[in-house]
Amino acid sequence: MYAIMILWLLVCLFPLWNLVSTTFSRDSDDLTRTFLPNDFGNGLGKLSYALTALNLIHATADTLGYTVVTILGMIVICSLVAYEFTFYKFPLKGFLYGAILGSMMFPLVLYVIPLYRFVVTLGISDTLLGVAAPLMVSPLSVFILMQFLEDMPLSFVESARIDGAGHFRIFASIVFPLLRNGLITATVLMFLNVWGAYLWPSLATGASIQPMSVTIANMLSPMFYTDPRVKIGAMLLSAIPPLTIYLFFQRYVINGIAMSGVKG
Amino acid sequence: MTNGHPGKPVRPLGFRRYAVNYLGLLPFFALFVAFVLIPLVQGVLMSFTDWSTKLRGGTHFTGLTNYIYILTSGGTSSQRFLKSIVNLLIYVPTTVTIGLAISLILALIVNQFTGRQHGFFRGSFFVPTVLPLFLCTGIWQWYLNSETGLVASTLARIGIGNGVTWSQTPGYAIAVCVIIDIWHAVGFNFVIMSAGIQDISPDYYEAAEIDGATTWQQMRYITLPLLEPILFFVITYAFISALQVYDIPRILTQDTNPNSIGGPNQVMLFPVMEMVRNLHSGDKAGLGRACCEGVMLMFMIMGITAFQFRRRKKKI
Numbered sequence: 001m002y003a004i005m006i007l008w009l010l011v012c013l014f015p016l017w018n019l020v021s022t023t024f025s026r027d028s029d030d031l032t033r034t035f036l037p038n039d040f041g042n043g044l045g046k047l048s049y050a051l052t053a054l055n056l057i058h059a060t061a062d063t064l065g066y067t068v069v070t071i072l073g074m075i076v077i078c079s080l081v082a083y084e085f086t087f088y089k090f091p092l093k094g095f096l097y098g099a100i101l102g103s104m105m106f107p108l109v110l111y112v113i114p115l116y117r118f119v120v121t122l123g124i125s126d127t128l129l130g131v132a133a134p135l136m137v138s139p140l141s142v143f144i145l146m147q148f149l150e151d152m153p154l155s156f157v158e159s160a161r162i163d164g165a166g167h168f169r170i171f172a173s174i175v176f177p178l179l180r181n182g183l184i185t186a187t188v189l190m191f192l193n194v195w196g197a198y199l200w201p202s203l204a205t206g207a208s209i210q211p212m213s214v215t216i217a218n219m220l221s222p223m224f225y226t227d228p229r230v231k232i233g234a235m236l237l238s239a240i241p242p243l244t245i246y247l248f249f250q251r252y253v254i255n256g257i258a259m260s261g262v263k264g
Numbered sequence: 265m266t267n268g269h270p271g272k273p274v275r276p277l278g279f280r281r282y283a284v285n286y287l288g289l290l291p292f293f294a295l296f297v298a299f300v301l302i303p304l305v306q307g308v309l310m311s312f313t314d315w316s317t318k319l320r321g322g323t324h325f326t327g328l329t330n331y332i333y334i335l336t337s338g339g340t341s342s343q344r345f346l347k348s349i350v351n352l353l354i355y356v357p358t359t360v361t362i363g364l365a366i367s368l369i370l371a372l373i374v375n376q377f378t379g380r381q382h383g384f385f386r387g388s389f390f391v392p393t394v395l396p397l398f399l400c401t402g403i404w405q406w407y408l409n410s411e412t413g414l415v416a417s418t419l420a421r422i423g424i425g426n427g428v429t430w431s432q433t434p435g436y437a438i439a440v441c442v443i444i445d446i447w448h449a450v451g452f453n454f455v456i457m458s459a460g461i462q463d464i465s466p467d468y469y470e471a472a473e474i475d476g477a478t479t480w481q482q483m484r485y486i487t488l489p490l491l492e493p494i495l496f497f498v499i500t501y502a503f504i505s506a507l508q509v510y511d512i513p514r515i516l517t518q519d520t521n522p523n524s525i526g527g528p529n530q531v532m533l534f535p536v537m538e539m540v541r542n543l544h545s546g547d548k549a550g551l552g553r554a555c556c557e558g559v560m561l562m563f564m565i566m567g568i569t570a571f572q573f574r575r576r577k578k579k580i
Contacts, residue, residue: 001373005385012391015403031412077292084289090282103300105569109508109536110562111303113543113554134299167284196396198511213398217515220402235402239395246394250387254455261456
């Protein structure tokens with residue numbers, strides 16, 4: 001059993017180490033077996049080439065831009081929906097909830113063509129908002145937030161109401177702060193998804209916004225020659241943001257994924 | 265609403281009483297209607313038209329023309345789409361079966377460990393899932409290159425794929441997609457299954473232990489049956505995700521000539537790639553055809569979901 005575990009551990013982690021060891025190696029070394037870094041100066045040169053000539057700086061900034069816009073939008077709209085659905089009864093609630101639930105059956109690829117035409121018609125294609133707006137509408141985030149709210153006692157909301165707090169006042173000053181863990185979970189999952197998204201950003205951007213996914217994909221194209229160590233270094237750089245997020249928020253990521261499965 | 269105690273309406277019932285609730289829902293549902301519902305409905309309607317980027321005279325209803333063209337005409341779009349479906353029929357069952365088998369085996373074994381070891385394995389196995397798919401594709405494009413890649417050169421030495429350009433050779437091309445998808449997706453399914461296994465009450469295992477059941481028997485007669493609802497979710501989800509395969513083959517076979525996307529003889533062409541090609545092709549009825557292909561994918565996904573619901577109902 002240990003053998004299987006160690007084997008899969010290698011399969012998962014060795015490629016990452018290999019990205020590091022090959023980036024920081026001499027140009028003359030065999031790419032198939034460079035398992036230890038041996039030339040740091042060369043590696044730094046490749047990384048700086050990737051950042052400047054391949055414009056990874058620009059790509060990082062743009063990708064971070066639309067990812068942050070998506071997350072901020074998602075936090076506002078999805079937490080409000082979760083609040084209404086968890087604490088209140090109102091006509092059509094079941095219908096509206098069912099609509100969100102049902103929409104999970106229809107992934108973005110099914111309507112990406114009309115969506116793209118619509119965003120172009122609105123004149124917001126190739127803007128941060130244009131990339132982000134369709135991604136904010138996240139049923140998964142609504143469900144994750146609702147899971148966290150269900151654990152919250154109804155009495156908090158009721159006593160606040162007796163104290164005379166208004167509907168949105170209760171949301172902003174009581175529910176939202178208590179939703180911290182749920183918001184972190186939804187945010188990190190959203191970050192990982194949007195950072196890695198390729199299809200939608202590649203359609204919705206043009207000359208001015210440069211998604212990381214599209215930049216790396218173009219670099220990987222066999223049609224243009226790129227120094228293999230620059231390619232590998234660029235891949236290493238593009239792995240840093242998601243890996244950092246995962247390192248710091250591992251518990252939230254794993255619990256969020258587990259939750260989406262167990263409740264689904 | 266200020267003193268609207270639950271159950272004691274101070275005003276006559278009516279939608280106005282709930283205005284604040286609807287106000288809270290408004291931002292989400294406004295975007296939902298604009299960016300999900302309308303495009304979804306429009307996609308279905310436009311699949312029956314000659315919608316195109318070039319058409320200036322307006323869009324006309326053409327009935328089933330697009331469907332008939334794509335499924336039977338033998339033209340470029342038709343031939344490419346049918347080939348992409350054939351590839352899909354090979355790719356989806358392969359990647360789902362192998363991927364889920366690996367995930368399940370890992371989940372069963374990892375749950376034999378406890379404490380820090382358990383956390384370490386679980387955390388490490390999830391790493392490839394955290395990496396963006398474009399990056400996984402890049403790593404394996406390198407590894408599966410017969411000259412510069414660790415995996416392809418090692419396999420070549422034992423006689424597999426010697427001198428083959430993996431992403432351009434029939435069979436190998438789909439294998440590349442399967443390998444990359446599995447490397448990326450195993451962590452996800454593993455974590456869900458692992459959580460499901462941990463949800464099973466330890467009482468069952470204690471009772472089995474007392475009755476002298478072996479670890480293998482416990483897995484076979486306790487873990488697997490109790491895990492069935494989760495397995496079903498994971499299988500359905502894996503099928504639906506696999507149908508949408510796009511990033512991997514698109515990145516591996518990109519080309520400035522849109523008709524070359526998917527590799528020589530479309531060895532690595534999948535339906536979503538063909539849909540996007542039609543979006544940019546500028547063909548007569550190009551957008552209509554793309555929507556039509558979207559509708560066909562929609563039917564496949566609805567079929568899988570319906571199958572899951574029926575299975576679920578039977579069980580209850």
